[in-house]
Amino acid sequence: SQTIHQWPATLVQPVGSPLSLECTVEGTSNPNLYWYRQAAGRGLQLLFYSVGIGQISSEVPQNLSASRPQDRQFILSSKKLLLSDSGFYLCAWSEAGGGSRPTEAFFGQGTRLTVV
Amino acid sequence: GEDVEQSLFLSVREGDSSVINCTYTDSSSTYLYWYKQEPGAGLQLLTYIFSNMDMKQDQRLTVLLNKKDKHLSLRIADTQTGDSAIYFCAETPSNDYKLSFGAGTTVTVRA
Numbered sequence: 001s002q003t004i005h006q007w008p009a010t011l012v013q014p015v016g017s018p019l020s021l022e023c024t025v026e027g028t029s030n031p032n033l034y035w036y037r038q039a040a041g042r043g044l045q046l047l048f049y050s051v052g053i054g055q056i057s058s059e060v061p062q063n064l065s066a067s068r069p070q071d072r073q074f075i076l077s078s079k080k081l082l083l084s085d086s087g088f089y090l091c092a093w094s095e096a097g098g099g100s101r102p103t104e105a106f107f108g109q110g111t112r113l114t115v116v
Numbered sequence: 117g118e119d120v121e122q123s124l125f126l127s128v129r130e131g132d133s134s135v136i137n138c139t140y141t142d143s144s145s146t147y148l149y150w151y152k153q154e155p156g157a158g159l160q161l162l163t164y165i166f167s168n169m170d171m172k173q174d175q176r177l178t179v180l181l182n183k184k185d186k187h188l189s190l191r192i193a194d195t196q197t198g199d200s201a202i203y204f205c206a207e208t209p210s211n212d213y214k215l216s217f218g219a220g221t222t223v224t225v226r227a
Contacts, residue, residue, distance in 0.1 A: 034215060043122075043219025044159075044204060057214065090158055094215065103147075103208070105215050107158030 002027035006091045006108030013115055019064075019078040021111050023091030026072065031093040033074040034105065035066055039087040050074060051096065086115045120205055120218035127224045134192040136221045138205035141186065145207040148181065150190045153202040153220070162190075162203075192223075200225045 006023045013019060025031050035047040046059045048066035056066050063082060067075045074091060091108040120140045128134045140148065146167050151159040165172045165179045165188070172179045178191040188205055202220040 032215075036217070044217040046214060046216055049214050059214070092158070092215075104161045104164075105151075105159070105206075107160070109158055110156075 002093075002106065004091065004093055004106055004108045006111060008111060009109065010112045011114070013081050013113065015083055015115055016080045019076070019081050019085070019113070021076040021089055021091075021113075023074045023076075023108055024072055025074075025093045028072070028093070028095065030071060030096050032096055032103075033068060034092040034094075035074065035076045036090045036092065037087045038090060038110075044090070047076070081115045083115050086113055088112055119216045120207055122203075122205060122218035122221045124219060125222050125224070127226060128195050130195060130197060130225050130227050132195055134190075134195045134199065134223055134225075136190045136192075136203050136205075136223065138188040138190075138218055139186055140188065140205070140207050140218075142207055142209045142216075143183075143186065144209045147208055148179075148188050149206040149208075149215075150177075150179065150188075151204045151206060151217070153204065155201075159204060195223075195225050197225050197227070199223060
């Protein structure tokens, strides 16, 4: 069966420090991968999505970046965190195929990031 | 702006019906989804509807789709305390892979 792992669960970082959140998927190959941020009162915002190794689409310009060094690994990074980067970050995967057929997205448990 | 819009809050009495509304902008979306997020957890798929359907029923859940107005709704019959959660509608355009969510509607069920 497929599983998704996201860590750490909680993180407190000072302003200006770097960030690296990692997400890995098991039990599937060539998944679509997503990073979302859920900020209080602002819903679920798509940050990045990837349809393959090294292929990253950015939805929102900001000081975050994403990388996909391996097929089932998706990393969210920042060189210098801002206070506004605080939020709940969710990684998700879905089967390849896009909008041509129904595809369920499976979410990790999330990382609560607090920038202080 | 947002591709998918939802009202933010809904309060409903236990046993009543809940109706959560959503509007989307991409007319090429072939599938529209409803997800549920319980406190402190990730999202889980509740149901979906194909864009050439008007209605889909799944036990206590009824999804209505008005393609002309780009309006999607989720009705929960006999709402229970366990239905308290945030509900997100989502779309995937037929020519893209991104999965876009609305802001989420927080449903609170009161006794």
